[in-house]
Amino acid sequence: MNQNNGLIGRRNFLNLTGNGGIALMAAVAGSAFWGVQANRAIAATVEPPSPDAALKRLMEGNQRFVQHKAKHPDQSEARIQELAQAQHPFATLLTCADSRVSPEILFDEGLGDLFDIRVAGNIVTPEVLGSLEYAVAVLTTPVIMVLGHERCGAVTAAVQGERLPGSMNSFVKAIKPAIAKAKDESGDPVDNVVIANVRYQIEKLKQNSTIVSERLLDEKLKIVGGRYDLDTGKVTLI
Known part of the structure; x- marks a missing residue:
């Protein structure tokens, strides 16, 4: 995370985030996060795409991946140099850590x-929530996708009621509320909970973040759920 990226002046930040921004500003005003760089906006700002345009770009990239027509963009030496001082991602992805679910590959x-x-x-933990708020308030990404995937090991453990060693049981506990939401669904129980868990985590995100909810009200942000099919490579919107 580059501190120079999208760091904005205090007035602009408050305009972006409203009362939620005021609270966040108060919390970090004296920290190194803002520092000297906080007092000057990036000279050349990048206008983010609309939420619909950002989502369209994501899904078109996944279609290329599925059709084996990937373009592998933005991987040149010039791109590395371009990003050295600032980043302007057009979308935020909350995905499982599974090695088969790498967003840059799935969305080309x-x-x-x-x-x-x-x-x-x-799952939306406090740390994840803070990262999502950073993406919304500072990076101004116009779309968030919460992406679950077929045969998720974490979801399988939760459905089977397994007690995992160490701290691994924490993510099982975080998924369990989604099980109740899918109990009346027919079909594969694990896949049902994969989808229910995506919806549940989106619900948590909206309920627990003023920053996110205000951006949604301003129609500057869209939050969507997705399911990744391990067999086909396709992402389906939920």
Whole structure:
């Protein structure tokens, strides 16, 4: 996370985030996060795409991946240099940490295009929530996708009621509320909870973040759920 990226003046930040921004500003005003760089906006700002345009770009990239027509953009030496001082990702992805679910590959994007937050079970922990708020308030990404995937190990453990060793049981506990939401669904119980968990984590995100909810009200942000099919490579919107 580059501190120079999208760091904005105090007035602009408050305009972006409203009362939620005031609270966040108060919390970090004396920290090194803002520092000297906080007092000057990036000279050349990048206008983010609309939420619909950002989502369209994501899904078109996944279609290229599925059709084996990937372009592998933004991976050149020039792109590395371009991003050295600032990043302007057009979308934020909260995905499972599974090695088969790499967003830049699934959506045929490159360096600096996606702000990735990856954790087993794609759950919204306090740390994940803070990262999502950073993406919204500072990076101004117009779309967040919470992406679950077929045969998720974390979801499987939760459905089977397994007690995992060490701290691994924490993500099982975080997924359990989604099980109740899927109990009346027919079909594969694990896949049902994969989808229910995506919806549950989106619900948590909206309920627990003033910053996010205000951006949604301003129609500057869209939050969507997705399911990744391990067999086909296709992402389906939920």
